[in-house]
Amino acid sequence: MVDKPLTKNIDLARGPMDIAGYEAADGYQSLRAIAAGLSPDDVLQRVKDSGLKGRGGAGFPTGLKWSFVPRGDDAPKQKYLVVNADEMEPGTFKDRLLMEGDPHLLIEGMIIAAYTIGASVGYIFLRGEYVASERALNKAIAEAKEKGYLGRNILDSGYDLEIILHTSAGRYICGEETALLNALEGKRATPRAKPPFPQVSGLWGKPTIVNNVETLCNLPGILNYGVEWYHGLTRGKDHGTKLFGASGRVKSPGCWELPLGTPIREILEDKAGGMCDGYQLKAFLPGGASTDFMLPEHLDIPFDYDDVAKVGSRLATGTMIVLDDRTCPVGMIGNMMTFFAHESCGFCTPCRDGLPWVDAIFRELEAGKGKEKDLQILHDHVEYMGPGRTFCALAPGATAPLGSGLKHFAEDFARHIKERACPYRH
């Protein structure tokens, strides 16, 4: 039985399969099921039953999200599916693997999702730097069109779907689903207030589902092999497999498909090969830059949504950034603050003006010009830019490494001030 439904076709040395190869490997089976009469309601029920949660970071149940799309005669006729392929979370390169390695899997996932919600147009909002993904997807879209899997009256089902690939001009905030929609409409990429949620008023004001690449890539497997098979994949409480990654001073950084609930230690030690020689694990960010630091004592907890949340962090993208004992944590957090400050869209005050201040303090700390009072200002900003205070999740995301860093690495911060220099620089 298939145990790696997301990456089973991926061989980076070979390159992505063409449509024939993909079909030979059970590809586009779901289309035949749809053509044979599988209704949108049936698909929705299966996705709900599967327990699939969004892989973009928030972990919101996918079926539930879809069910908010208005249906019936009163609902707007035009609906949209948008794929969030704007993978810009620092340390995260999982969607890239999927798009470069097996683009047809995403196309098939899109067809399933769009069919379920009744969307006749699907957009892929792709990170501009992902040129290899762009090439692979364009080829896959053309192949699928030629086969009649996209376009009008797909396999005589009466269902139409057009897929439009849009390459982003590039801002981190475009990964926020509503800012993404504004960018797609040609407007400034600033987030929209929720509610109304995109499911009700999204792209061009019409009901829209925005899903992450990896989320959609889960769908063909669920439809092809069934919900029970899907439930059997996991080692933890959440269902399915997940792409996990590790970067930093580990022996072999990379990205691997593993069952959800795999203990973190296994990923770090077996897959990533452990720390590089001479380096000790100091801490790690479990799912990109917007997550709280976890410590070596957390290595044995299963990597899934709930268990990570219990220790105060988030699974998020599931791609770890590893901090070793010879890298300055203040420098690392400072780098992230520079990134977040630069990527703030500038719409709401705490994020726009708070992050540059935080960033400026980190620069002074590293230059040995830090002051005692600066630590208080940093602490103040953790709350000030926290959840509920800002317009979107960008600044609260930035406070995750900042707040947890201030807690875990208090001594490092203090030494920067006391020694008027970065103690890690020799």
Add this chain to the structure above:
Amino acid sequence: MAKILVDGVEYDVDPENNLLQECLSQGLDLPYFCWHPCMGSVGACRQCAVKQYRDEEDEKGMIVMACMTPAADGSRISITDAQARLMREQVIESLMINHPHDCPVCEEGGECHLQDMTVMSGHNYRRYDKKKRTHQNQYLGPFINHEMNRCIACYRCVRYYDDYAGGTDLSAQASHHHVYFGRYEEGVLESEFSGNLVEVCPTGVFTDRVFSAHYTRKWDLQSAPSVCTGCGVGCNTTPGERYGTLRRIVNRYNSDVNGYFLCDRGRFGFEYVNSGERLSEPQVRVKGQTEAMAPEHIPSVLQQFTGDVIGIGSPRASNEGNFALQHLVGEENFYAGVADGEHAINQLILQLARDPAFHNPSIREIEQADAIIILGEDVTNVAPRVALALRQSVRNEARALAEKNKIPQWHDAAVRELAQHDRSPLSILSSYATRLDDIAEDSVIDGPAGLVQLAHAIAHRLNDEAADAEALEPAHSDAAGKIAAQLKGARRPLVIAGSASGSLELLQAASNIARALQSGRDTPVDFCTLVPEANTLGLTLLAREENSLGAALERIAAGKASKLIVLENDLYRRAAPAQVDAALGKLESLLVLDLMPTATTEKADYVLPVTAFSEQESTTVNYEGRAQLSFQVHQSASTARPAWLWLTPDNISRVDDLIELCSAQLARFGKLDDLLPDVSQFVSGMKVPRQSHRYSGRTAMRANINVHEGRQPQDDQSLLAFSMEGVSPLKNAAILGQAWAPGWNSNQSISKFQEEVNGELKQGHTGELLIARDGERLSYFPAPTAKSASGDGLELALAHQIFGSDELSARSEAIQQRMTGAYVSLAPSDAERLSLKQGDRVSLDGNGGLATVCIRKKMKPGTAAVYCGDNEINPHALEARVSLSKVDGESPVRALDGLIVSDLYEEAY
């Protein structure tokens, strides 16, 4: 109604509103920046943070933004909660990071919302010790100064300028803490409503450039409630004076008329008041030479004007001036000082105003319309504030969509994102592309005669009792059906026509449309009849129908009147020069009362200087028939007096007495004296101060002349005093010039004087509608048989410009920088046929004036839209069809450079 708890106190609120708006309506202080009372919420600034509790049990609560949270029944919030206060303080601390703290040299200082909110939040100690980011500023034209370093990025400017006012050339640029609000390159802000940026910006980024040239603090300005005289809308204003000169005009809230916004003509078109050209002393012409006239001679001069004397009034003069003249010469000898064609249209407007089938909507009511048709009026250039209202009317479709999707109306961004480009239908019938075309569902461009036919066709399709068009162009047939269907399907349709188009037939056809819409409805249909000048309707109410200007000129020419008094009017703008010359040449003596020298004062035997709008108390009647009272702001620096004071006998020395006399004598002005403030509500002897309690320098401002403190000027005319002393508006706001409340120094303090946010002023009134709907129901007008004008040449249509078409504001320096010279708009094919190029100078046959050729892509071939400039061309000397001949070697005073149109033909330019 819903009940909410704010810090343990229960309030009755409207659950359709958000918590911020309701808190302000309840008189609570809660700081905010990005929210605006009529632009709703976007949640950008995070300043209005409050603590919200789930229920009685919840003690922890969570921070929410009041502006983004509905005032749902049972809501429990705290403004005073320590965490909420800290959050609000932190937001100010953030905003102050890059703010330059240049308050002492900032024009906004003293009326700065950012200053007020900073004090209110409690932030006072600066912790940020790094560099500030700086921006470069842009030149934005003669009206607005730009100082981006002061920006706190509340996004109000772009939300107002682009989303609310339909501008396209101001935008938010860059990102993170470098966000920049400006044009893509330096240049004049194109919107006719750019001046409101000054009041929308909560700090000093966009400031009034005219005011900035010699700015003073708000508290040092002497001010009083006034009414704009720039057009027929009558927006309420607060002019401010210092050291004897008028310094600026700001908006004065009137819930029914202008709300929070003015147009740029109204805001910046006041500088003529300070002009050195003003007539400053009585003059007499002796042997062709003008000499000053000693005051003691004036009574004897006026006594000469008896017997066969007639008077010509003016649509730019107040009711008091016109009434005093009429009173002096007798009703049968009082003539309307408008062009004959306009006079005839005004008569119909008055009849329609009395017709019970119709309602002439206020600005607020115009904003309720959900399908609109404009016939021939270039609203943006003739009645600009109405155009701004129409930009809100077309959003009713968005509001309906939002309601259907359960999105609250105050959730501005969400409503706009939902509706995108879905708008309520607006149809424009015009002879040239107008500035409202961008929001129009249908824009039909044709010559005036073709528009009349189309209008009849629409009326007929609405109700076949209305005569069908006799000669509808086949190409317009679909438009007629579509427009009729849109109007018919509307809940509150609106028909707009008026006199600026110069076409009586078009107004008649418009009334057919309105009447056809009304048939089958229980309520009157909104029929907005626009007039171009401040008191056109007041004059029309006063002058007899047969007493047209032409009749007056004929009477003089026939030798049946030898003496003429002209009130605030330049006859050379109202009739063909030859006709005026012929009449004036016959006169024995001519007395002209005016503010500025004109072609008519040149011909006068006697000239009496009159006060400007801000130097007198007066009433005017706007397009709706709404009479409004404007108070004197400051004293005239010269011997100018209000016209009525020159003209009335000695027993009337107070304007209030004259207004009461007018009400008593003329039933149609019966309600005019209701405008006068009720004296009994003020404590005996106490007046209302024109100067704020912080007014400075009173004893010093004349010290360079005399160190002795002079007596304050006395005002024996009104309830107001040229003083700091008297009844504070906080005690009685029946006369509210500048709004101010403790802690609220900016214009945002207005919420303290409203019944509720966006409601009526607590003690003020919105004017008196003079015209009762007690006239007869007119019947449908027949459709003209064919195109009325035929023959050679191009069919004439008149064009107007917001900057230039109004005689007085055109004498203001800032306005002059935005004015364009006379031009004639042509279709490319006509230009080619006549071998004319963009920018060529042409003479219009039958008229001495020259115009610049303006080739526009959307012009209908065979028509010419002529803009007469600042009387460079006399429109009354033009035939219904004009022919053009090229004039070489003439360079225009003003080229087309300042002209903002969407369809300029560029290839040959």
